[in-house]
Amino acid sequence: MDDVDVLLKVLKTSNEEQRCQQVNNSSEIIKDYIFKAKGLMEKLRTRSAILLYEEVLVIDPKNSAAFTGLVDCYLQAKRPQKALFYLRQLQKLQITDTTSQVLFRFAQCYLKLDEADKAIDVLQKYCIDLKKSDGTDTHHKHQVQVLLAKAYLFKGEKDMAIVILQGILRQDKTFVDALIEYAPLLYPLGPVQSEEAMTILLTLLANHKDNSYIKEKFTLACQQPHGLKILKRYAFVE
Numbered sequence: 237m238d239d240v241d242v243l244l245k246v247l248k249t250s251n252e253e254q255r256c257q258q259v260n261n262s263s264e265i266i267k268d269y270i271f272k273a274k275g276l277m278e279k280l281r282t283r284s285a286i287l288l289y290e291e292v293l294v295i296d297p298k299n300s301a302a303f304t305g306l307v308d309c310y311l312q313a314k315r316p317q318k319a320l321f322y323l324r325q326l327q328k329l330q331i332t333d334t335t336s337q338v339l340f341r342f343a344q345c346y347l348k349l350d351e352a353d354k355a356i357d358v359l360q361k362y363c364i365d366l367k368k369s370d371g372t373d374t375h376h377k378h379q380v381q382v383l384l385a386k387a388y389l390f391k392g393e394k395d396m397a398i399v400i401l402q403g404i405l406r407q408d409k410t411f412v413d414a415l416i417e418y419a420p421l422l423y424p425l426g427p428v429q430s431e432e433a434m435t436i437l438l439t440l441l442a443n444h445k446d447n448s449y450i451k452e453k454f455t456l457a458c459q460q461p462h463g464l465k466i467l468k469r470y471a472f473v474e
Contacts, residue, residue, distance in 0.1 A: 262295050270301050277305075282313045298329055307341050316348035339365065343383055352390035359384045378404045382413045394421060415440060420453055423460050433457060 269288045276285040286309045292302035303326035310319035323345065327338050339362040346355035359380060366377075385400040398421050404414040415436050422433040437454045444450050 266292050266295055266299065266302075270305065273305055277309060277312065280312070282309050285309050300326060300329060303329070304337055304341075307345075311341070311344055311348065314348065316345040319348075320345045340380065340383075343387070347383065347386055347390065350390060352387045355387040355390075356384065359387065374407070378408065378411050378414065382411075382417060385414075385417055389417070389421075397421065412440065412444065416450055416453055420457060423457055430460070 269292050273285040273288040273292075276282075276288070286306060289302045289305040289309065292299050292305075296302070303322050306322040307319045307326065310316070310322065319341070323338060323341055339358055343355045343358045343362065346352070346358065362380065366380075381400050381404050385397040388394075388396040388400070397417070401414050401418040401421070404411055405418065408414075419433040419436040419440075422429040422436075424430075434457060437450070437457055440447075440450045441454050
């Protein structure tokens with residue numbers, strides 16, 4: 237082997253090592269960005285999380301975790317149309333592992349756009365897919381059912397929503413998302429149910445003080461007939 241051959245071999249080896257190092261470095265950067273973005277979302281720093289997920293896509297334009305993160309960010313920011321855009325991008329990747337994520341988030345987007353029929357169609361398809369696969373954990377199953385109940389509520393089908401929510405609470409009396417939706421539905425059913433609804437909401441509020449959705453439901457309950465009277469009665473007992 238002459239000097240030129242030796243030099244070419246050295247260069248080739250060096251380039252391969254450099255490429256491997258770049259790939260490894262990119263992989264570590266992506267993991268770090270996604271981890272930090274999730275932390276920012278938990279702190280409701282949505283815009284900062286979006287910037288990190290966008291940086292991930294610059295490094296890896298087909299990164300499904302980044303697309304999913306952007307969908308969740310825009311749902312959190314109450315921008316469902318933008319979330320739908322990234323969902324469709326994720327769908328184009330045709331990654332089998334993301335199918336359930338896509339369907340569940342499509343339903344979330346449709347609900348935020350007040351398109352209850354589309355949400356119900358997607359959720360029903362999702363439930364069929366779950367049955368065909370190995371199923372899902374109980375917590376996620378209940379999340380799907382709550383979403384389905386909310387879709388029926390948008391359509392004005394309160395009885396169907398109540399049946400679904402009662403089914404969840406029979407299995408788990410502490411499932412917060414179901415309780416949040418269930419309590420306001422109890423209120424109009426009579427004095428006993430009104431008191432039960434207020435008890436549920438006060439308990440939720442005490443345990444989740446920073447949850448704006450619970451605060452919204454509690455405020456609506458107080459605005460109902462006799463709502464403040466019931467609240468004062470509880471305050472007096474305390």
